[in-house]
Each structure stands twice: as structure tokens, then as C-alpha cells.
Amino acid sequence: MQLILAPMQGLVDDVMRDLLTRIGGFDECVSEFVRITHTVHSRQTWLKHIPELARGGKTPAGVPCTVQLLGSDAENMTVNALEAVRFGAAKIDLNFGCPAPTVNKHQGGAVLLKEPERIFQIVKALRQALPETVPLTAKMRLGYENTNCALECAAAIAEGGACGLTVHARTKIQGYEPPAHWDWIRRIREAVAIPVTANGDVFTLEDYQDIKAASGCQSVMLGRGSVIRPDLARQIKQFERGETAVSADFAEIAGWIRLFFDLCLAKEADNKYPVARLKQWLGMMKKEFLQAQVLFDEIRTVREADEVKRILENFEKQQFELCR
Numbered sequence: 001m002q003l004i005l006a007p008m009q010g011l012v013d014d015v016m017r018d019l020l021t022r023i024g025g026f027d028e029c030v031s032e033f034v035r036i037t038h039t040v041h042s043r044q045t046w047l048k049h050i051p052e053l054a055r056g057g058k059t060p061a062g063v064p065c066t067v068q069l070l071g072s073d074a075e076n077m078t079v080n081a082l083e084a085v086r087f088g089a090a091k092i093d094l095n096f097g098c099p100a101p102t103v104n105k106h107q108g109g110a111v112l113l114k115e116p117e118r119i120f121q122i123v124k125a126l127r128q129a130l131p132e133t134v135p136l137t138a139k140m141r142l143g144y145e146n147t148n149c150a151l152e153c154a155a156a157i158a159e160g161g162a163c164g165l166t167v168h169a170r171t172k173i174q175g176y177e178p179p180a181h182w183d184w185i186r187r188i189r190e191a192v193a194i195p196v197t198a199n200g201d202v203f204t205l206e207d208y209q210d211i212k213a214a215s216g217c218q219s220v221m222l223g224r225g226s227v228i229r230p231d232l233a234r235q236i237k238q239f240e241r242g243e244t245a246v247s248a249d250f251a252e253i254a255g256w257i258r259l260f261f262d263l264c265l266a267k268e269a270d271n272k273y274p275v276a277r278l279k280q281w282l283g284m285m286k287k288e289f290l291q292a293q294v295l296f297d298e299i300r301t302v303r304e305a306d307e308v309k310r311i312l313e314n315f316e317k318q319q320f321e322l323c324r
């Protein structure tokens, strides 16, 4: 059973990958997409997007980080993929699901799901160029406007030579609107000969059990659920081992929040990045935890990192006292 942390542009950067893989449960994570246009990215750019490349392609907890590419020009993607490998990428994933209008306007992401033949050509070109030792996988939605080409796109990915496929079970126009269509993941899994990873709307252990049953997949990717509930993957792994799945109490979560802020500060010591990232995270967590709402309200108007740090330290102490 494999659990994969989803790529999430602007949300799961290297710091969030570091934190979530430390908490545990994940076997693999995937970088935010690196957009490939006409240029060849420098080593500096690859390391900026995926600092894990400088440490054997793994997060500090030792979880492998796959490099995700987004583009439509097979030749340029090939050149860039080879560069990524030269700088340390051990596995490459291709994005055929991004719904962003700017990306789709330039023929990247979900818009390619209208053209299975083009998908096939991209996957094939990359597979032929990459060393055999570097696995190539892809991630797709069910289509752009509709699911008419879903099976054809999945077949194109498999026949192009990818060794794995993640399916986010929605079309582009369905955005993130629930429900995710898990039955479609099963249809795709049954139609292709490569392993399929199920993705979409797993927010609880029960959702995980349901997506596994509906899709029949042995591999599940967790996205927003693992940001909102940072111990979700750990709980799932406990369950899979036959142990009792234990939810973290908020004292433990408060410790992770403080650690996340420290890791952000270590990355960029100015005020803007750490404070903005923390507010973004609490903004998501407050849907699940009242305490996150309380903390969010306390820091909402604060801009100075020093002041936020002081509030976090007090908050962690209070939570610890409450949970003792």
C-alpha cells in the first residue's frame, strides 16, 4: 500500500513537504509543477523549485520527491527532463491535469486531455530519452469538458511508456467541486496495464477506505486533506498496519505549526513569506479545528514575523497545558 503526497502549486512547497513527511505516513511526495516553455532551466532554477534535489532527491525525513513537469512541447520537455535528472531527479511525473487558464492557454495541463495522441507523443518522447533507471509517471484528470477521452488518454499514457498513472477523478470544468468520481478510477484501472493511483477528496480515514474500495487501487494520493489534517497519512498507515488509528491532539499539532513557521523562517527570514504561508495553512485548518480558528484570528492582522513567533510559542504552551 502506497501513500503519496499530492503536488500542490503554491501550497505544498518544499517546507510543507518537509513537515508533512516528517509527521509520517507518506511513501513519496511530488513537487509542485515546474513549467516548461521555451527555455532550459538552470541548475539554480531546479534547486529553487525542488531543494530536495541537493539532498539525494529526498525530503529531510528521507521520503523521495518526484519532479513534476508541465508543458506540451515534447522536445523541450525532454531536454529539461534530462537536465532535471542531471541535477538529481530520480523520478519524473508529467502533469496532464492543471486547470489554470494561463497554463491551458499555452497548451499545457488539462487542455491536452482533448488530444490523446499528443499525450502519447509527449510520454513516448520522454520515455525514450530518459535513462531506463528513471521511472516516468503521469497525472491526469478525467477530461477537459467531459469524460469522452478519459480511457483513451489513460491508454496513451500507458502505451507511451509511463510506469504509473495518478487519476484525479474530475474533469477540468468540474474544478474541485465534490464529489470526485471514484468509479471512473476503477474503470481506468481496469483498462490499463500500469498501476493506477487514486486521487480526489480523501479528507478522512473513512474516505480513504471508500476510495480504495471504489477504485480497487493499492496506491492513494492525498492532497488538501493532508494539509487540513496533517496526521491523515500517519493515521492511514496505522490503520493499514492493523493498529488503532490515533488522531493527533492539538498540542501536537501546535508543535507542528510552530515547527512549520521556524522552517519557513529558515528558508526566507523576511516577514512576508513565513507569515503569509502560516496564514494560508491556518486558513485551511480552521475548517477542521476550532483552535486553528482561534490562532488564525490572533495573527490575522500581524505582519511581523517576530510577533507571530511570540504568539505561536505562547499558543503552543497553552495547548500543551490544556492537553496534559
Ligand SMILES: Cc1cc2nc3c(=O)[nH]c(=O)nc-3n(C[C@H](O)[C@H](O)[C@H](O)COP(=O)(O)O)c2cc1C
Residues within 6 Å of the ligand: 006, 007, 008, 009, 010, 011, 031, 032, 033, 068, 095, 097, 098, 139, 168, 199, 200, 201, 202, 221, 222, 223, 224, 225
Ligand atoms: C492549490 C492546489 C495546487 C495544485 N497544484 C497541482 C500541481 O502543481 N500539480 C498537479 O498535478 N496537481 C495539482 N493540484 C491537484 C492536486 O494534486 C490533487 O489532484 C487535487 O487537489 C485533488 O486531490 P485532493 O482532493 O486530495 O486535494 C493542485 C491542487 C490544489 C488545491
